Amino acid sequence: MRRVVYDPSKCAACKTCEIQCSVSHSRSGELLAALFESPPPLPRLAIAWTPGLNVPVMCAHCETAPCLLGCPVGAIRRDRVTDAVLVDDQRCIGCFSCVLVCPYGAIRLSHDRKRVHKCDSCVDRLAEEEEPACSASCPTKALAFREVEELAREKTAAIAVREAAALRRERELEGGAPSPMETILKMREEMTRG
Amino acid sequence: MDKTMERPPYRNPGDVELARKAENDRVELVSDRLRKMMPECAFGELGTCCVMCYMGPCRIDPFGQGPQSGVCGATPDVIAARNFLRAATGGAASHAGHARELAILLLEIAEGKAPGYKVREEGKLLALAGKLGVPVDGRPVNAVAADVARKALEDFGRQDGQPMNWIRARASKTEYDKWERLGLIVSNPHNEIETAMHRTSMGNDADPLNLWVATLRMGMVDNFAGLMLATDLSDVIFGIPTPKVVSANYSVVKEGQVNIACHGHNPIMASKVAEWADRLEGEAKAAGAERINVVGICCIGNEMAMRYGVPYAGHEAQTELFLATGAIDAMVVDVQCIWPSLPVIAKCYKTRFITTVPFVKHPEAIHVEFHADRADEKAQEIVRHAVAAYRDRKAAGIRVLIPEASATLLTGISVESLVAVLSTVNPADPLKPVIDAIASGDIAGAVGVVGCPNPKLRDSAMTEKMVAELLRNNVLIVTTGCVNHILAQAGFLTGEATEKYAGPRLKKVLTAIGQAAGLGGPLPPVLHMGSCVDNSRIYDLLAALAGKLGVEISQLPVAGSAPEFITEKAISIGSFFLSAGILVHVAPAPRVFGSPFAVSLLTEKLPGFNGGKALVAVTPEGASAGILAHIREKRQALGLPRA
Numbered sequence: 001m002r003r004v005v006y007d008p009s010k011c012a013a014c015k016t017c018e019i020q021c022s023v024s025h026s027r028s029g030e031l032l033a034a035l036f037e038s039p040p041p042l043p044r045l046a047i048a049w050t051p052g053l054n055v056p057v058m059c060a061h062c063e064t065a066p067c068l069l070g071c072p073v074g075a076i077r078r079d080r081v082t083d084a085v086l087v088d089d090q091r092c093i094g095c096f097s098c099v100l101v102c103p104y105g106a107i108r109l110s111h112d113r114k115r116v117h118k119c120d121s122c123v124d125r126l127a128e129e130e131e132p133a134c135s136a137s138c139p140t141k142a143l144a145f146r147e148v149e150e151l152a153r154e155k156t157a158a159i160a161v162r163e164a165a166a167l168r169r170e171r172e173l174e175g176g177a178p179s180p181m182e183t184i185l186k187m188r189e190e191m192t193r194g
Numbered sequence: 195m196d197k198t199m200e201r202p203p204y205r206n207p208g209d210v211e212l213a214r215k216a217e218n219d220r221v222e223l224v225s226d227r228l229r230k231m232m233p234e235c236a237f238g239e240l241g242t243c244c245v246m247c248y249m250g251p252c253r254i255d256p257f258g259q260g261p262q263s264g265v266c267g268a269t270p271d272v273i274a275a276r277n278f279l280r281a282a283t284g285g286a287a288s289h290a291g292h293a294r295e296l297a298i299l300l301l302e303i304a305e306g307k308a309p310g311y312k313v314r315e316e317g318k319l320l321a322l323a324g325k326l327g328v329p330v331d332g333r334p335v336n337a338v339a340a341d342v343a344r345k346a347l348e349d350f351g352r353q354d355g356q357p358m359n360w361i362r363a364r365a366s367k368t369e370y371d372k373w374e375r376l377g378l379i380v381s382n383p384h385n386e387i388e389t390a391m392h393r394t395s396m397g398n399d400a401d402p403l404n405l406w407v408a409t410l411r412m413g414m415v416d417n418f419a420g421l422m423l424a425t426d427l428s429d430v431i432f433g434i435p436t437p438k439v440v441s442a443n444y445s446v447v448k449e450g451q452v453n454i455a456c457h458g459h460n461p462i463m464a465s466k467v468a469e470w471a472d473r474l475e476g477e478a479k480a481a482g483a484e485r486i487n488v489v490g491i492c493c494i495g496n497e498m499a500m501r502y503g504v505p506y507a508g509h510e511a512q513t514e515l516f517l518a519t520g521a522i523d524a525m526v527v528d529v530q531c532i533w534p535s536l537p538v539i540a541k542c543y544k545t546r547f548i549t550t551v552p553f554v555k556h557p558e559a560i561h562v563e564f565h566a567d568r569a570d571e572k573a574q575e576i577v578r579h580a581v582a583a584y585r586d587r588k589a590a591g592i593r594v595l596i597p598e599a600s601a602t603l604l605t606g607i608s609v610e611s612l613v614a615v616l617s618t619v620n621p622a623d624p625l626k627p628v629i630d631a632i633a634s635g636d637i638a639g640a641v642g643v644v645g646c647p648n649p650k651l652r653d654s655a656m657t658e659k660m661v662a663e664l665l666r667n668n669v670l671i672v673t674t675g676c677v678n679h680i681l682a683q684a685g686f687l688t689g690e691a692t693e694k695y696a697g698p699r700l701k702k703v704l705t706a707i708g709q710a711a712g713l714g715g716p717l718p719p720v721l722h723m724g725s726c727v728d729n730s731r732i733y734d735l736l737a738a739l740a741g742k743l744g745v746e747i748s749q750l751p752v753a754g755s756a757p758e759f760i761t762e763k764a765i766s767i768g769s770f771f772l773s774a775g776i777l778v779h780v781a782p783a784p785r786v787f788g789s790p791f792a793v794s795l796l797t798e799k800l801p802g803f804n805g806g807k808a809l810v811a812v813t814p815e816g817a818s819a820g821i822l823a824h825i826r827e828k829r830q831a832l833g834l835p836r837a
Binding site: 010012013014015047049054139140141179180181183184185187188190191192193 | 232234236237239255256257259260651654781782783787793812813
């Protein structure tokens, strides 16, 4: 099972994912033409942030999806091929129950505010064996299209490395040199401290 | 803890009141736009986004997963160095443009082509002429003025590679020799700017060190073809600033008067508008107003307050709020820091937004092109716009809210006026009391606090808190630029501030000087030396102190700080102070952290070359601690006692 997964510590907030998501869901599929489309193609993910961290937020396509369970008219369904949770625009009545129950705030209002609008896991691109537009375009790989099980295995393996590093840092008085990104984020956090 | 509880000493209540009014009036402010812009792109913040050519845009992944060089092969060190040099070039171009306008005006005055202006400071003109090798004996003032102006303009066309006239005339011998050894003496500011643009365009300089040396050279352009040339010639034409107490903050705007807010940088236009505001008072009265009230915003506020005592309204980040008072009849601008948001907001309040420079225009503004040869005519046209706008405002019943926030400040501290004040203590050797106080540790050191008011750092009261902490540690503060409005509004430029903020030893010195000079109280602990071009005054003062002590400027227990910088001009000014071998503190973080080379150069290697060093600290505590540590280090190296 593959999903777009994110690593907030790598997100540079460049918003390339938002732009490429919009372009990919535009009628033309091209940036310069998409600028002139009406209604404008809205991004289906957003960068949430606090001064210390940027977090790309999008639909997790939950296995037990509250939005799907809560939709009173059955407008939300699971795609058999890709496992994606999809909204049927024709059936959506704009009650926004799904907006209320989504734990991520990943469901937004459509441009005319009459329906909802969410990540469709780029099912059209997946059909062409292309990965979703957001992860494909992410310049720092903060977003990646990964096998969830493989990711879990990697995380388990990384625990040992992380613990070893933590031990090493404890031994050093100063701690390791921060990455440039950490330095910038730390300053941003400090700066907004009133 | 309630955040507002931590802020009251420094929060300007007027800002809060007017922000609320703007919200009710559905006017979008800088704070709203900043919020929408967040989070800002880290590639830009790191300096490793390159848009120099069309194989890109390129950006370097700081985590090492994605691209590690641009399509052309430029490394992050090259990209950051090129970007930084271009920013310094933008700043130096602004200052050189400002100064060149004044040189042209001086020539026009000398040739009788600018009848509205004259040479006000013959003494300073003759002193400059002496340094430039212009003969003065028995010659009419205008002949000398013409030659001085030509010496300035000659630098802008120089192709012989010889050092700039202004560097030869105005750099101290010690510093000149040092710069010559380091290859930092420049010949022609325009060539330097051209070469910087050339070398940073695609497929040229790819040596980070070479690019950073060019940035230090751009700093030299900034100071000698920009700041110093502008200050020197402004003093000659508009007068040397003298100490005066001026009123500040929102309350300088007056409901029943025609309010003209001058915003920008060069006194050429604003001085004439102020003059004609007085002369056309009758027209204002006919329109039902008491008089015409000219106030200064941003650096023109500095220029006008220092010389003529014009009310010192507020800083760049308050400009939108001044419009939101509903009481500004005309906002007249020249160059630099004129936000494109302003004419749009002005429309909401029937404020006439008047641009005057052919390369600073806006589709929503009224353009009255200002030329020195028709200065009186153009100034009258501008003032009449304001009077007409007053009628419109009254007729339309625009709601007015002028906050009661008020302050006073002692301004007008030029090197000349400072020496005059100090002469009351020691007529034979005016600088001696200061040198003695530094040597004994009564004055631990001095910091030049310069630059802008950045909305990103206004909530944390960066400038106020940093300055308070430095003063508590007996560090004397001199200021220039927009940031001084922040300190003036918070009451730092008064004798009472010495009582409130200065450490005991600093207080003792300032009280003694205040008494000797007959101020009726201590000298303020923050001395206002002018606008952003007047950073040259700080350099002059440092050169005089270093000369007196027989050391290099880089050995003095001093630092520069731009605690809330916004513009490229701050980058070029900072580059000059790095060239001069001074610790330069900045916040927000300069866009160099994506380049390990730049970080190492600016914090570790440069101090060994010439003493210059960058300190990046974005909290008041971090900044003051870093600066104080530097001052301690410098005192120790000079063998001075711990302060």
